[in-house]
Amino acid sequence: MSAPFDSTEKFAAYAHPARLVSTDWLAEHRGDAGLVVVESDEDVLLYEVGHIEGSVKIDWHTDLNDKVNRDYIDGAAFAALMSAKGIARDSTVVIYGDKSNWWAAYALWVFTLFGHEDVRLLDGGRTKWLAEEREITATASPVTPTDYPVIARNDLPIRAFKNDVLAHFGNPLIDVRSDEEYSGARTTMPAYPEEGALRGGHIPTAASVPWARAAATDSTFRTRAELDAIYRTEAGLADGDDVIAYCRIGERSSHTWFVLTHLLGFEKVRNYDGSWTEWGNAVAVPIAVGTEPGTAPRR
Amino acid sequence: MSVLPAQLAEIQEDFLALEQKDRLLLLLEFANDLPELPQKFQDHPDLLERVVECQSPVFIFVDVDAAGTFHLHATAPRESPTTRGFASILAHGLDGLSAEQVLAVPDDYPQSIGLSEAVSPLRLRGMSAMLGRAKRQLRERLS
Numbered sequence: 001m002s003a004p005f006d007s008t009e010k011f012a013a014y015a016h017p018a019r020l021v022s023t024d025w026l027a028e029h030r031g032d033a034g035l036v037v038v039e040s041d042e043d044v045l046l047y048e049v050g051h052i053e054g055s056v057k058i059d060w061h062t063d064l065n066d067k068v069n070r071d072y073i074d075g076a077a078f079a080a081l082m083s084a085k086g087i088a089r090d091s092t093v094v095i096y097g098d099k100s101n102w103w104a105a106y107a108l109w110v111f112t113l114f115g116h117e118d119v120r121l122l123d124g125g126r127t128k129w130l131a132e133e134r135e136i137t138a139t140a141s142p143v144t145p146t147d148y149p150v151i152a153r154n155d156l157p158i159r160a161f162k163n164d165v166l167a168h169f170g171n172p173l174i175d176v177r178s179d180e181e182y183s184g185a186r187t188t189m190p191a192y193p194e195e196g197a198l199r200g201g202h203i204p205t206a207a208s209v210p211w212a213r214a215a216a217t218d219s220t221f222r223t224r225a226e227l228d229a230i231y232r233t234e235a236g237l238a239d240g241d242d243v244i245a246y247c248r249i250g251e252r253s254s255h256t257w258f259v260l261t262h263l264l265g266f267e268k269v270r271n272y273d274g275s276w277t278e279w280g281n282a283v284a285v286p287i288a289v290g291t292e293p294g295t296a297p298r299r
Numbered sequence: 300m301s302v303l304p305a306q307l308a309e310i311q312e313d314f315l316a317l318e319q320k321d322r323l324l325l326l327l328e329f330a331n332d333l334p335e336l337p338q339k340f341q342d343h344p345d346l347l348e349r350v351v352e353c354q355s356p357v358f359i360f361v362d363v364d365a366a367g368t369f370h371l372h373a374t375a376p377r378e379s380p381t382t383r384g385f386a387s388i389l390a391h392g393l394d395g396l397s398a399e400q401v402l403a404v405p406d407d408y409p410q411s412i413g414l415s416e417a418v419s420p421l422r423l424r425g426m427s428a429m430l431g432r433a434k435r436q437l438r439e440r441l442s
């Protein structure tokens with residue numbers, strides 16, 4: 001059962017308006033049958049500090065990643081997670097989080113790997129909900145386990161691996177990291193832990209569009225016109241393009257994947273989650289340094 | 300092999316005695332219990348050193364008083380409870396030790412308190428960075 005869509009005027013200009021809900025909409029609809037609200041944050045303790053009443057927590061690191069392999073959980077583990085969070089296959093899931101929904105977008109992307117159909121983001125995320133002084137609670141929400149089917153993960157449409165990127169030259173690549181990471185001046189985002197890339201720089205030909213440019217100061221997504229100006233006019237993306245976005249471990253580029261796919265309507269966008277921690281350590285792959293995109297390697 | 304100072308050993312035992320999800324709640328208790336900065340540091344933000352390895356803005360300052368005992372002061376925003384929790388564990392665990400005891404604390408203490416699974420090893424690196432910086436500041440104060 002699907003919850004009603006949010007008819008907020010700003011959303012109507014996006015390619016898939018049904019992928020967003022406003023804080024007003026959520027305040028009205030939370031508690032509706034068939035709707036599950038999920039908080040997904042960078043900071044693993046924020047849910048415990050306080051969350052939207054009735055919401056459940058999904059942590060990108062401890063819930064969505066496989067504990068042994070550098071990969072996402074499989075269909076059986078995803079089904080177990082959904083069941084434990086009270087999410088049915090036909091639930092409407094609204095995800096919100098800290099940092100302009102950066103980790104919420106990552107969770108939404110993983111839900112999409114398993115083909116969960118109705119999954120949306122709260123525009124503005126946790127920051128906007130709190131800024132509007134809306135209610136939160138520290139009490140964990142009671143959950144009725146569901147019977148979620150085991151669905152095989154389908155990586156192909158939205159996930160790129162290193163070999164896909166090597167075969168991709170000639171098509172647009174978007175590097176969503178900071179300017180310093182792009183140029184190679186540093187291998188980790190300012191103020192973030194070093195994740196151990198041996199080389200600095202970017203994948204040759206990638207355009208630099210730091211992810212947070214898609215977010216306004218109140219953590220909501222920028223308007224359709226503003227996003228078109230950034231990604232179409234400035235970065236040169238055009239309808240029909242086959243696009244791969246990457247960052248450091250695939251989290252920030254999930255945010256950009258959401259913008260390109262659901263807000264701007266690009267139909268073939270993949271997230272390279274191996275990202276710079278793989279590329280910057282891989283042997284014999286081409287790297288460009290400095291502020292220019294560089295040229296594609298000859299094949 | 301050095302013996303872990305009693306208050307650090309106690310924090311370690313407290314965490315290890317709990318189930319994973321309760322370890323998070325204990326970390327949250329520490330976060331809520333991060334001591335306020337003493338007035339003299341509130342008036343001198345320049346004395347505080349930013350721990351750039353942490354995901355949120357956290358600043359630390361080490362202090363050795365006239366009696367030769369060590370104090371770690373830290374400040375981090377309310378919306379960064381994990382970082383506050385890490386700082387609070389170190390502020391409580393190292394407080395009142397001698398400089399020699401602080402320098403002898405194993406660098407892998409953050410990995411030894413049972414938080415790797417609950418919090419993730421990557422996030423724990425922020426706490427290691429705080430400990431490393433506290434020791435380095437202390438060495439500079441002693442030299």
